[in-house]
Amino acid sequence: MKLALEMEHITKIYGEVRANDDVSIQAAQGEVLCIIGENGAGKSTLMNVLYGMTRPDEGRILLNGEEVSFRSSRDAMKHRIGMVFQHFMLVKELSCLENIIIGMEPAKYFVINKKAAEGKILQLMDQYGMKVPLEKPAGSLSVGEQQKLEIIKVLYRGADIIILDEPTAVLTPQETEELFVNIRSLAASGKTVIMITHKLDEVMRVSDRIVVMRAGKVVGETKPADTDVHGLSVAMVGAEIPPMRERMETRKEKALEVRNVSWKNEDGIAVLDHLSMVINKGEILGVAGISGNGQPEMARVVTGLLRPDEGEVLLFENDITAHDRKARIEDGISFIPEDRNSTGACLSWSIEDNCIAGYQQRFTGKMNVIDRGRTQKFADELIERFHIKTPNGKLPISSLSGGNCQKVIVARETAFAPEVVVAAEPSRGVDIGAISSIHNHMIELRNSGTAILLISSSLDEIFELSDRIAVIFEGKITALFDPKQVTREEIGLYMSGAKREEAVQWERS
Numbered sequence: 469m470k471l472a473l474e475m476e477h478i479t480k481i482y483g484e485v486r487a488n489d490d491v492s493i494q495a496a497q498g499e500v501l502c503i504i505g506e507n508g509a510g511k512s513t514l515m516n517v518l519y520g521m522t523r524p525d526e527g528r529i530l531l532n533g534e535e536v537s538f539r540s541s542r543d544a545m546k547h548r549i550g551m552v553f554q555h556f557m558l559v560k561e562l563s564c565l566e567n568i569i570i571g572m573e574p575a576k577y578f579v580i581n582k583k584a585a586e587g588k589i590l591q592l593m594d595q596y597g598m599k600v601p602l603e604k605p606a607g608s609l610s611v612g613e614q615q616k617l618e619i620i621k622v623l624y625r626g627a628d629i630i631i632l633d634e635p636t637a638v639l640t641p642q643e644t645e646e647l648f649v650n651i652r653s654l655a656a657s658g659k660t661v662i663m664i665t666h667k668l669d670e671v672m673r674v675s676d677r678i679v680v681m682r683a684g685k686v687v688g689e690t691k692p693a694d695t696d697v698h699g700l701s702v703a704m705v706g707a708e709i710p711p712m713r714e715r716m717e718t719r720k721e722k723a724l725e726v727r728n729v730s731w732k733n734e735d736g737i738a739v740l741d742h743l744s745m746v747i748n749k750g751e752i753l754g755v756a757g758i759s760g761n762g763q764p765e766m767a768r769v770v771t772g773l774l775r776p777d778e779g780e781v782l783l784f785e786n787d788i789t790a791h792d793r794k795a796r797i798e799d800g801i802s803f804i805p806e807d808r809n810s811t812g813a814c815l816s817w818s819i820e821d822n823c824i825a826g827y828q829q830r831f832t833g834k835m836n837v838i839d840r841g842r843t844q845k846f847a848d849e850l851i852e853r854f855h856i857k858t859p860n861g862k863l864p865i866s867s868l869s870g871g872n873c874q875k876v877i878v879a880r881e882t883a884f885a886p887e888v889v890v891a892a893e894p895s896r897g898v899d900i901g902a903i904s905s906i907h908n909h910m911i912e913l914r915n916s917g918t919a920i921l922l923i924s925s926s927l928d929e930i931f932e933l934s935d936r937i938a939v940i941f942e943g944k945i946t947a948l949f950d951p952k953q954v955t956r957e958e959i960g961l962y963m964s965g966a967k968r969e970e971a972v973q974w975e976r977s
Contacts, residue, residue, distance in 0.1 A: 469496035471533070472660040473518075473629055478527035480513050487513040488524070489684040495629070500651060500661045502671045505681035505704055506899035508857075508869035511664050514681075515631050518662075519551045520544035531629075550627030552618045554634040560607025564600045565589065568621045592623050596653050610964075611759050612643030619650065630654060632663045636670060637896065638759045638925045640960040648674050666899060667928070668697045680704055705901045712932070713908045716915040718750025722785070723919035724801075724888050729769055729779030730943075739765045740776065741943040746974040747888070752910065752920040754934030754951075756927060758963050762943035763923050764806065767892045770921060771803040772796035783887065797826060800887030804877055804894050806923070812877040813865050820847040820861035823880050830884070850879040855905065871902030878906055882913055889913060892923040907933060927956050938972070941965050948972045 473495040480488040488510045495501045503511050516522040518529065520538030529536050531547055538544045541551075558567050565582060568589055573580045586602060593599050598616045600609065606617060615635065622630055632651075636644045651661055651674055665671060671678055672692045680688035680703045688703045701709050724747045731740040739762050747753045757763055768774035770781060772793040781789045783799055791799060805811040813822050824831055824843050831846070833839045847861035854875045858868060865873055874894070882889060891910065895903040910933060914920055924930050930937055931951050939947040939962040946968035949959070961967045 469498060471495070472497045472499075472531065473662075474530040474533075475514070475518065476528050476530070478514060478517055478524045478529075480517060480522060480524050486684045488517070488527075491527070491681070491684070491686055493679055493686065495660050495662060497628075497660055498655050498658050499676045500655050500663065500674055501677050501679065502663045502665060502675035503679045503681060504665065504668065504671060504700060506869075506901055507871035508683075509681040509704075509899070510684040511681055512633075513684075515551070515633070515662070515664060518544070518629075519549060519631060545625055545627070548626050548628040549631070550622030550625055550629070551631040552615070552622060552633065552635065554637055556614050556618055558606040558614060558617065561605060563603055564606055564609070564617050565602040567606045567617060568602075568624050572625060589620065589624060592620060596620075596623065596650060596657070598650055610643075611638050612640070612646065615639070615643075615647065616650070619654075627659070629660045629662065632661065634665055635663060636665065636667060640758060640963050641927060641956045642960045642964065644670070666903075668700045668900070669928075671700065672697060682706060701900050704899065709900060709904050710908065712904075713911040713915070715911060715935075716750075718748075718915065718917060720751075721749045723747055723749045723751075723783070724770070724921070725780075725782040725785075726766075726770065727780045727782065729766075729776045729781070731765055731769065731774065731776045731778075739943050740769065742779070743940075743944055744779075744972070744974065745938060745945055747919040747921055749887075749919050750914055750917045751935045752914050752922050752933050754922045754924065754930040754937045755940050755945075756924070756930050756937055756959055756963055757940035759925060761940050763892070763940060765943075766940065767803070767805070767890050767921070767923055770888075770890050771801055773803075800885075802881040802884075802886040802889050804881050804889065804891045806892035806896065808870070808873055808877055813873055815864065815866040817865060818862050819851070819856070819858060819865050819868070819876060820844060822865045822876055823847040823850050823861065825880065827880065827884065846883075850876070850883065854879045854909075871898035874898050875902060875905065878909060882909065882918075885916075886913075886918055888919045888921065890921045890923070893925065894922070895924075895926065895929055903929075927959060930959075931956070939963055941968060945972050948974070 471494055476492050478488050478491045491514055505511050517524050520541045520543045536547055565586060569585045574584045575581060598620055600613050600617045635647060654661055675692055678690050679686055726743060726745050729740055729743045732738050765774060769776050772791050780787055788799055820843055823846060828838055831838050831842050851861055856872050856875050865876060894906055910920060922933055934951050937949045937951050938945045947962045
C-alpha cells in the first residue's frame with residue numbers, strides 16, 4: 469500500500485529525558501496502526517509532534533512522500549491530520565452542528581450558512597455510518613455519541629490521517645464494537661487511522677499493524693497474526709507481568725452501607741436518586757456505568773466531600789452522614805480520586821509532600837510542626853515498596869509519569885490500614901505494568917479485610933477485581949451481579965439503561 473506517513477529519526481529531549489529517541493514509524497493509506505507502550509514510553513510525545521503541538525529537536529515528517537514542517541496543530545490540520553483526544557474537546561452548550569463547524573463556518577456576507585454545512589455533514593455521516601443528532605446540544609449526548617461527534621468534526625476538516633487517543637476508555641462494550649466498525653469503515657475508505665491504547669485485546673482485534681515503544685524508542689513492530697496479548701505485554705514492559713494475587717476467603721461482615729441517598733445539583737436535577745448499596749469487609753464491589761450517571765457524586769458522598777440531601781451513610785452500623793472529609797479520614801475511609809492531576813495530587817508539591825497529603829497530622833511533633841525526618845523515611849518506604857520510578861522524593865510529583873503519579877496516590881491512600889477504600893478509576897491512563905501493580909495491591913487490601921468500592925469505566929478492571937458488580941444508571945443502582953455469572957454484553961445493556969432490575973437485593977455476599 470502507498471505510504472501516507474513517514475516519521476524519520478524523531479528525537480525530542482526535555483532536560484535529561486529523551487522522550488523520543490531516534491523514533492521512526494510509517495503508516496499506509498487505509499491502514500489501522502496501533503502504537504502501544506507503557507506510560508512514559510513516548511507515544512504521546514510522538515503524536516504531539518505529528519499533530520504540530522510539539523516541535524522535534526531532530527528528525528522529519530513526510531506526508532505522501534513530501535517533507536512537511538508544523539508550527540502548530542493548525543498547520544497539521546491544513547495538511548489533513550486530525551486528532552481525537554481522550555478528553556473530548558466539545559462545547560457542551562453548543563449544538564452538534566455548531567461544534568462540528570466551529571472555526572470553519574461556511575459564511576456569506578458574515579452570515580453562517582448552516583444549511584450548506586448541514587448538507588456536507590449529512591453526506592459524511594452517510595458515507596462513514598456515523599450518526600449524531602445535529603440539532604441537540606453536545607452535552608446531551610451519550611459518551612459514545614460524543615466520540616462520534618469528535619470524529620465527524622475531524623472528517624469535516626478533511627483529515628486523511630486520524631489519531632485516536634485511548635478511544636475506548638469510557639465506552640460500553642456495545643459502543644466499543646460500534647467504534648471498531650467505524651474505524652474499519654474509515655480505513656476501507658482510504659483513511660489512515662493511528663490509535664494509542666492500553667487495551668491489548670482491542671489492539672489484536674482492530675489493528676493491521678502494531679508498533680511497540682519503550683523508554684522513548686521503538687522496540688518492536690508486528691501484526692496481530694504474528695503475536696498475542698501476552699507477547700505484546702512482555703514487549704511493552706520488557707519482562708513478564710506478575711500474575712494476579714490469589715483471592716482469599718474473608719469474613720462476611722457489613723462494613724459500609726449507603727441507604728437511600730439522593731442529591732440534586734444547583735439546577736435541581738437529581739444526580740443521585742435514592743441510591744443504596746452495601747459493601748462487606750474483605751470485598752471489592754465494582755460499580756460499572758457510563759460516565760455522567762452519578763459516579764463522582766457517589767464517591768464524594770461516601771468520602772465526606774458531599775452532603776446528601778436525603779439518606780444515610782453508615783460505617784459498621786454507625787451513622788457518619790454528618791462527618792466531613794477530615795472526619796471520614798479519621799473513620800478510616802480513604803479516597804483514590806478519578807482525576808489524579810486536579811484532585812489526587814498537588815503537582816507543584818514534592819513527591820514526599822504528596823505522600824502525606826491529608827495525613828500530615830500523623831507526622832507532626834512538638835508545636836504541631838511536621839517532622840521532616842519521618843516524612844522522608846515514609847516517602848522513601850512507599851517509593852521502594854511501590855516501585856515508583858524517581859531518583860528521590862524531593863522532586864516535584866509533576867516530574868513523574870502518569871503511572872508513577874498514580875502509584876503515589878494509591879500508596880498514600882492505602883498506607884494506614886483503611887477500613888474502606890473508594891477507588892475511582894484507579895488505573896485510568898496508566899500502563900499495563902502499573903495496572904498490574906495497582907490491581908495486586910487492591911487484592912492484598914481486600915484479603916486483609918478492607919472493603920473496597922471500585923468505580924471504573926473499564927469493564928476489564930471491573931471483572932478482574934470485583935467480588936460483586938453493581939450497575940449505576942441515572943444516579944441509581946439498577947442491577948447487582950456475580951461477575952462469574954454475567955457477560956460484558958449483559959452489563960453493557962444495564963449500563964445503557966436498556967435493562968434494569970425493579971429492586972436490587974443487597975444481601976451480604
